[in-house]
Amino acid sequence: MNLTRRHFASAAGCAALAPAALTAAEPDAKQSSSGWRGNxxxxxxxxxxxxxxxxxxxxxQCIDxxxxxxxxxxxxxxxxxESEDPGYLQRLKQRAFVNGVSLCGLSTHQGFVSPDAEVxxxxxxxxxxxxxxxxxxxxxxxxxxTGRWGTSKSFDDLMANRGIEPRLPGYSDDDGFGWVIESLEKCLPAAEKCGVTLGLENHWGLGRTPEGVLRIVDAIDSPWLQCTLDTGNFLEDPYDKLELxxxxxxxxxxxxxxGGGLWYSLELDYPRIAAMLREHDYHGYVSLEYEGEQDYRTAIPKSLALLRKAFSA
Structure with missing residues (x-):
């Protein structure tokens, strides 16, 4: 399936939720708007x-x-x-609601790059x-x-080696990609049932390159597995990779x-990144991941101003 952003909602089954008459009458967003509404x-x-x-x-506290x-x-x-109890989850939803903010994403950790089927x-x-x-x-x-090979002694060692680590002896990247694809395919029925779109991130391991991420997403070919784009995880020449x-x-x-990065710092041109994403019709959330040494009380508001300016209309 060659899934374009214009057809994503339809492929995911969302179009059926809109009244037919309203959907038919609604003009194309690009034609009806005089400008970009901003992310x-x-x-x-x-x-x-x-x-x-x-x-x-x-x-x-983070929500507040x-x-x-x-x-x-x-x-x-x-x-x-701090908990996964139903009451705690519902209190978080209420906390966001009364503060007038959305809960827009859940960021999780998992690793499928293992020859051990039980793992x-x-x-x-x-x-x-x-x-x-x-x-x-x-x-x-x-x-x-995707997860990674796990041959680095620590995350600090992985970062010192620019995110590159040796494969497990006796195995190839093709083995790893096969494990990741098979594993994510088993997660997709739950994602579709729950209406939760999975975003595979360019996050070290087999997802260290855009080609690695897209190899998995294209092989699975489902509207319920797309990409989460991290602007800071391509350490060299990021812009062409982000655009892929x-x-x-x-x-x-x-x-x-x-204040300097915890592991490294990148000089990212956010107006350039925002313009590129507009060219690809990206209307979604841009979520700050502040990763510096400066106190969050000053650094996060500065980051918000930077992103608001870059991604505004």
Whole structure:
């Protein structure tokens, strides 16, 4: 299936929800609008934490801070959640509602790059479980990863090697891609049932390159698996790589590095990135992932101003 953004909603079954007469009468958005409405700007709860020992805010605090700073929405980092009890999930929904922000994304971790079928199944089960959490939270999209070979001693070592690590002895990238494709295919029935679009991120491992991400997305060929585009995970010559993923992107994570990056810093041209995404008709959320050393209280508002200016009409 050659899925274009214009046909995405139809392919996902959303068009059936609109009254037929209204749908037929509605003019093309490009023809009816005098300009670009701008992308809604969200912030990941990760931005307030960044895995720093002394700054882990609760999701409730992140929602409050996000609304106070002027964001449109909040992306939730799953491992930052303090509970998965139904009451906790519903309180988060209510907290967002009374603050006037949306819960727009759930960011999860999983790894399918393993020759051990039991390890892969454990990650499949975890992914399906978090899809169901997203559904309970009313979140429409969830970030997923390929996982990586795991031959680096630590994430710091992986970053020191620019995200590149050796394969497991005796295995090839083709083996890894096969495991990832098979595993994600098993997650898609839950995604479709729950109405949660999975976004495969360019996030190290087999997703370190746009070609790797698209190899998986194209092989599975489902409207329920598209791309989450992270602006900060292509460490060299990012713009052409970002554009390769843009046509199938349903969610954007935008990095900033005030005070110097935790692992590295990139000088990203956000007006250029925004213009490129407009060319590909991207109307969706842009979610800040602040990853710098400066205190979040000053760095996140500066990041919001930067993104608001770049992605506004």
């Amino acid at each position: 809604p700007i969200a912030v990941s709860t990760y931005s307030f934490w960044r895995f720093k020992d002394d700054s882990k805010l609760s999701i409730e 801070e996000s609304a106070r700073m002027g964001f449109d929405a909040v992306e939730v980092l799953h491992i930052q959640m 892969r199944q454990k990650n499949i089960d975890h992914t399906i479980h978090t899809i169901e959490l997203a559904y309970q939270l009313g979140i429409p999209t969830m970030r997923v990863n 993923m843009a046509p199938k992107t349903v969610f954007v994570q935008a990095k900033t590095y005030y």
